[in-house]
Amino acid sequence: MTLLECIKGPEDLKGLSQDQLTRLAGEIRDLLIETTTRTGGHLGPNLGVVELTIAIHRVFDSPRDKIVFDTGHQAYVHKLLTGRVAEFGTLRQRGGLTGYPSRAESEHDLVENSHASTSLSYADGLAKAYKLRGEPDRTVVAVIGDGALTGGMAWEALNNIAAAKDSRLVMIVNDNGWSYQPTIGGLAEHLAAIRVNPRYEHVLDYIKTTLPRTPLVGPPLYGTLHRVKKGIKDVIQPQVMFEDLGLKYVGPIDGHDERLVEHALQRARDFGGPVLLHVITKKGFGYPEAEQNEVDCLHQVPAAGALPGTWSRVFGDEMVAIGARRPDVVAITAAMLHPTGLAQFAAAYPDRVYDVGIAEQHAVTSAAGLAMAGLHPVVAVYSTFLNRAFDQTLMDVALHQLPVTLVLDRAGVTGPDGASHHGMWDGSIMQLVPGMKIAAPRDATRVAELLNEAVEVSDGPTVVRFPKGKVGGEVEAVAKLGGMDVLAEPAGGLGPDVLLAGAGVMALTGLEIAGRLAGHGIGVTVVDPRWTKPVDAALAGAARQHRLVVTVEDNGRVGGFGDAVARLLRDHDVDVPVKTFGLPQEFLSHGTRDQVLDEVGLTPQHLARQITEAVARRTPGDVRETATAGTEGQPVE
Numbered sequence: 224m225t226l227l228e229c230i231k232g233p234e235d236l237k238g239l240s241q242d243q244l245t246r247l248a249g250e251i252r253d254l255l256i257e258t259t260t261r262t263g264g265h266l267g268p269n270l271g272v273v274e275l276t277i278a279i280h281r282v283f284d285s286p287r288d289k290i291v292f293d294t295g296h297q298a299y300v301h302k303l304l305t306g307r308v309a310e311f312g313t314l315r316q317r318g319g320l321t322g323y324p325s326r327a328e329s330e331h332d333l334v335e336n337s338h339a340s341t342s343l344s345y346a347d348g349l350a351k352a353y354k355l356r357g358e359p360d361r362t363v364v365a366v367i368g369d370g371a372l373t374g375g376m377a378w379e380a381l382n383n384i385a386a387a388k389d390s391r392l393v394m395i396v397n398d399n400g401w402s403y404q405p406t407i408g409g410l411a412e413h414l415a416a417i418r419v420n421p422r423y424e425h426v427l428d429y430i431k432t433t434l435p436r437t438p439l440v441g442p443p444l445y446g447t448l449h450r451v452k453k454g455i456k457d458v459i460q461p462q463v464m465f466e467d468l469g470l471k472y473v474g475p476i477d478g479h480d481e482r483l484v485e486h487a488l489q490r491a492r493d494f495g496g497p498v499l500l501h502v503i504t505k506k507g508f509g510y511p512e513a514e515q516n517e518v519d520c521l522h523q524v525p526a527a528g529a530l531p532g533t534w535s536r537v538f539g540d541e542m543v544a545i546g547a548r549r550p551d552v553v554a555i556t557a558a559m560l561h562p563t564g565l566a567q568f569a570a571a572y573p574d575r576v577y578d579v580g581i582a583e584q585h586a587v588t589s590a591a592g593l594a595m596a597g598l599h600p601v602v603a604v605y606s607t608f609l610n611r612a613f614d615q616t617l618m619d620v621a622l623h624q625l626p627v628t629l630v631l632d633r634a635g636v637t638g639p640d641g642a643s644h645h646g647m648w649d650g651s652i653m654q655l656v657p658g659m660k661i662a663a664p665r666d667a668t669r670v671a672e673l674l675n676e677a678v679e680v681s682d683g684p685t686v687v688r689f690p691k692g693k694v695g696g697e698v699e700a701v702a703k704l705g706g707m708d709v710l711a712e713p714a715g716g717l718g719p720d721v722l723l724a725g726a727g728v729m730a731l732t733g734l735e736i737a738g739r740l741a742g743h744g745i746g747v748t749v750v751d752p753r754w755t756k757p758v759d760a761a762l763a764g765a766a767r768q769h770r771l772v773v774t775v776e777d778n779g780r781v782g783g784f785g786d787a788v789a790r791l792l793r794d795h796d797v798d799v800p801v802k803t804f805g806l807p808q809e810f811l812s813h814g815t816r817d818q819v820l821d822e823v824g825l826t827p828q829h830l831a832r833q834i835t836e837a838v839a840r841r842t843p844g845d846v847r848e849t850a851t852a853g854t855e856g857q858p859v860e
């Protein structure tokens with residue numbers, strides 16, 4: 224039995240010797256590597272926080288003390304130390320452990336949102352609440368990376384925490400110099416300066432020993448310098464920035480020296496007010512393959528970079544082509560250059576790409592500024608993270624009718640990252656934005672086509688949304704309907720029973736459904752709207768020719784494309800019934816994309832059955848009889 228297998232909870236850590244802790248750290252690293260290689264997951268960040276997490280659990284008393292992991296991708300070690308070693312092999316698998324803290328999994332897990340830069344705000348609230356409730360012996364610990372610290376929320380929180388002088392709050396800045404890529408920006412430069420500069424004490428030593436020996440100017444100069452020690456500190460030790468905010472700063476300390484970290488945490492815990500502990504770690508520590516990985520220190524396995532054949536890569540390649548033709552097109556990423564597919568664009572046009580840090584709100588308003596000055600910015604973010612920048616899209620971009628294109632990767636069900644990562648909100652919140660146009664390509668050709676159309680729009684914002692993973696086969700239109708593509712029409716003597724509009728890749732699902740329904744004697748016209756906002760008015764005319772309209776989208780059902788179609792039909796007094804299929808408006812858990820789609824019934828098989836039933840309900844007699852044979856040989860009612 225390994226030492227790690229004996230750890231059933233944080234209390235089991237407390238009696239271990241330093242040698243045992245070193246052994247434990249090794250066992251944890253082995254298990255992290257072995258598991259994530261099989262299940263995928265965040266390897267580099269977790270390898271970097273092994274000693275830090277051990278120290279946290281030895282010093283603090285979880286769950287009485289609260290530990291908030293910012294983003295939560297680095298909480299695997301915490302999972303292992305809080306009784307989940309046996310289940311760790313199920314990481315990110317359907318029904319298994321989640322890839323982030325999970326309140327359902329453990330009383331030691333608190334925050335599971337996984338959107339970055341929130342930990343300090345949660346911690347601020349928790350610490351204030353414990354004070355007000357008369358529980359002053361509880362400490363709140365927030366672990367935040369230097370990447371997450373580039374997000375605006377973190378700074379709003381720091382501003383408030385600094386004013387809450389008696390909050391028992393320990394903020395651990397886990398500084399490894401990396402987000403996905405090296406962390407950028409002014410703050411990152413400050414932190415880097417702390418990491419690489421000689422400690423200011425050494426400089427003072429030098430001044431003390433060298434200058435007094437210099438005749439005439441020596442002693443007076445030393446005195447002056449001594450008086451301006453704080454000034455020197457400013458130059459050499461930029462943590463003064465935190466101290467000037469009114470925060471007690473401790474560090475920088477070596478985050479891989481468990482004893483040192485423990486000692487610093489004890490001091491921070493006993494201080495009785497907010498303390499910022501600056502810990503320097505190495506992403507991927509202890510695994511050369513990760514430490515030396517130039518792209519992202521194996522931030523994630525398999526790599527989140529835009530591999531050939533993925534939607535991200537198709538987008539990235541087209542951006543390079545557009546960039547050559549359109550010098551006014553610039554790109555923005557929020558700390559995700561490689562995962563969003565912008566790496567090639569950055570290589571081709573290094574002056575025309577901006578990595579703004581994990582700062583989606585800033586990304587969008589900065590794009591508004593770029594657009595106001597005559598450029599056409601393309602902001603490439605994961606769909607789920609656009610939620611952060613809704614108001615910026617609405618008021619800063621759309622109100623000013625600015626030509627900004629938002630490219631939303633990972634739209635729809637994403638898979639193993641779970642509830643916080645499914646891109647199932649954008650299709651609804653973007654429907655609310657006046658003047659917004661939303662494109663949903665069904666295949667690679669349409670990515671290129673629609674992206675080009677989007678950057679041609681000069682009087683308002685556009686969205687291009689596509690899913691995670693590999694692009695499927697190409698599907699050519701058989702006809703046009705207004706600006707939409709008709710992918711299939713009823714054949715074999717079948718009449719126009721169902722008009723099915725599938726948004727993006729769901730148009731391909733629509734084709735499969737049409738095939739199944741044809742077997743039941745139901746004729747289907749399959750349409751790819753290409754643009755899901757505004758809905759093409761030609762759809763109203765086509766609806767009149769059918770007995771049922773069906774929409775399918777890989778987005779929450781509420782307020783998405785389907786609702787927009789239903790509204791269009793109402794507005795045009797079209798009486799044909801509409802069925803809108805999409806994701807249930809719930810927080811969907813993790814699993815593969817196919818597993819999740821199957822569970823929510825967004826597969827050709829489930830949908831065909833439901834549509835067959837709907838048609839049958841409206842056509843007692845002929846169709847129902849055929850339909851009851853069932854798509855899968857099962858009765859449908």
Ligand SMILES: Cc1ncc(C[n+]2csc(CCOP(=O)(O)OP(=O)(O)O)c2C)c(N)n1
Pocket residue numbers: 268271294296297337338339340367368369370371372397399401402403406506522557558559581583608611
């Ligand atoms: C709002 C938001 N944008 C983007 C991401 C994607 N993301 C996940 S981890 C990460 C980098 C985090 O860097 P850091 O906080 O320094 O932690 P490290 O991985 O280096 O330990 C990013 C950009 C996110 N989780 N949330």
